[in-house]
Amino acid sequence: MRSDTTEPARLRGRRPIWTGITLGVVAVIIAPIVLVGLGAFSPSLDVWSQLWSGPLPEMLSTTGVLLVLVGVGTLILGTGLAWLTTANEFPGRRIFTWALMLPLAMPAYILGFVFLAVLDFAGPVQTALRSWFGPEVWFPDVSSTVGVAIVMSLSLYPYVYILARAALREQTPATYESARMLGDNRMAALRRVVLPMARPSLAAGMVLVMMETLTDFATVQYFNVQTVSVGIYQVWRGMFDRETAVELAALVLFIALFIIGLERLLRGPARFHQRGAPRDIERVPLRGWKAAVAVSICGSVLSAAIIVPLVQLLYWLWTSPAVVTDMTRAFEFLSNSLGMAVAAAFGCVFFAMLAAGGARFSGSPLVRRAAHLVTVGYAVPGPVVAIGVLVMIGWVSGVAGSNPAGIVLLSLTGLVYAYIVRFMALGYGSVDASMEKITPSTVDAAHTLGAGPPRVMKQIYFPMAGAGAAAGAVLVAIDVLKELPIVLLIRPFGFTTASVWVWELASESRWAAAAVPALLIVLTAMIPIAIYLGRERRKPGSAVALGARVVTRVEAGVE
């Protein structure tokens, strides 16, 4: 149901003030990216032809292969696990259902360094194999594109899992049961009804996963896999060529748009709406070896994605006690991380409310489309956003003068602003989707009864979009806790977060010492997930369903 059909729009009238507010928010959010982009309108053909005849084709193909592998990996893991836990009954199913979301708390760069430490040539696994089978024993090359794809799939599959679960519970039970009654067996019903109906949600989840994969620097560099994003770093840091680096970033954005276009194409015109309250499909009890297989599948995914890495981190912590020196500093870094995460999460939701609500009040379909632009930061690599924000801080730094408190506050505000620009898509997606749910007639009735936009905002949009906003805020908070390039570029003197701390140690190959902050990040990122899950316990289905809407709106937004 589109809420901006012409009739109600005319009824609600056009409001230039809200057009102004909405476009103002859009301008503020895209400003840093545009600013950096403006610097790149003089392509240096020389460097480009060098890149093109050199590493660029390979970088593009590596990026493509990685995107496909991670896309397929997360699709199989996410969808398969969602089907397993919603349509089957087996020992431990309830615990697995929520535990399988936890890998969202494990940053891919941390999973990556644990993965390599355990599995590379000098790691314990290969060393043990050599001692049993001799020095020539074969082992796959873990520091490879496939290796990164495995690590990223394990840390990103929850996006698809959450969506697939929501789709299975919200959209398909009735149709699935009809298909079963008409004689399809379970597999046929899965193939002919469930998967086609869940397709839009699954595709949306994959888009999120691919954006994260595309803009990742840390994990791919650690595996020495040369993607286009790594190319940006190489050109910027090794060849000292900012302009070309920005142009490469534009190429990344272009790839993102291409992915979204492809997803649109794959999804087709299909739209499926919720029928009735969300519930599980009739669960089939698995017995004997089938139950054992189900448990071991869930168990091994969980082990690989979070249990083994946590155990390894704890082991490092245990074996080098010298690293736990200063817990007050750990607390300081952690509270810095949390402060930024909370501020960015609320900031995203606030601006999202303004943009999404304002676009509706404006009464102009064009403004509504323009409002979607606020999500573009999700497809832009972190350093690009950060450099744009640094330039803007420079403009206003006169205001702070030489007052240190002012300078710090400015810098922290800039940091939160950069996070909002980068992760706005997650907040906007959730808020816009929740507002979509509000029937136009409710709003029209309010308007007819004389309520102006502020009152409609207060009494209809805020309360009704609140739940969706909470889900978006959770996702933003998790991403901010894990984020690295932006905080490294913008933070003021004396301000260290847990992710910066990991980086300081990991960049010197001090893995054991890095275990402390790595554990802190993972445990902290579990807090928002726990809140999210607590919500689901009180109102079964709601949190997952909202998460689903968040994500489905994101791709509409990034577009």
Added chain:
Amino acid sequence: MKPLSSVRLTIALVLFSMALVSCGVVDSFSGEETVRVYSGRHYDLEEAFEQYASETGVDVEFLYGGDAELRERLRTEGEDTLADVFMTVDAANLELAASEELLQPMDTANLGMISDNLVHPDRLWVGLSKRVRTIMYHPDRVDQSELSTYEDLADPRWAGRLCMRNSNNVYTQSLVASLIYHHGYDGALEVVSGWVANDAEIMSNDIVILETIAAGGCDVGITNHYYLARLLEDDPDFPVLPFWANQDGRGVHVNVSGAGVIANADNPGLATQLIEWLAAEGQESFVYGNHEYPVNPDVPPPPLVRDWGEFKEDRLNAAEFAALNADAVRLMNEVGYD
């Protein structure tokens, strides 16, 4: 609870948490005299700076970051920067900062003890510790007499036996840039493509290279010397030895971790004093924690690396190979050295 009050509550919460965080940060600005450092270097700096503060009464504030990121930040901040000193882990980023006019000449007569090749000709920056990038080998599988130069590792007899650092790494870039200086672009290209033809295993950090050599995955690699020292500190029996490359020729490749005074520094005098101190009284605490070689000839090398003996250094000025850094990246791209 009415909806709006919860909105107010959250806004209040956000403001409160921001205020709390900034108070904590502002606390650190309380010192009377403070010199502020943007540092790409992390190794045990705190200790050296604390010692400096207690000796001189001048506080040191520092902000870690990647060399290139901090340089970019300096450039963007321009006159507004709070930083006085820019410190990096390699020469290329210092030289680039110098060429972008982000640094100013140091007004000092107290840095004369440092060898000329480690100082910018106009004293825009100075090296404060030496990191030697050399050949590492497993003594059971390689006889020392087999080893000679970086160039020799391009010989086919090393096929399948090499572990090298990736091309995104500044140390690799500096080493290749020095090869370009000595052999010209085409000569260096021949050497690097020889490494590639030898199927060198490319790795993303020096520790992994050394551990792989120790575990038998490669026979020979090229790493910075202090990574080996660090591993030996944990395990004195770690089975890898250093070999000083190119001793019969120009000498082994030496990079520096160094610093310069920022052009827009509020306190150029204090900044210069800190750098002078790090080159003199502070040398030991600056270089020992990370087992680096001091630039000050009066300070002996740290105990662990002292046993490795003396060696001949390539006296090429760091500014020279830094200027060839972009060419080095292009060269490695050209021959498919990842």
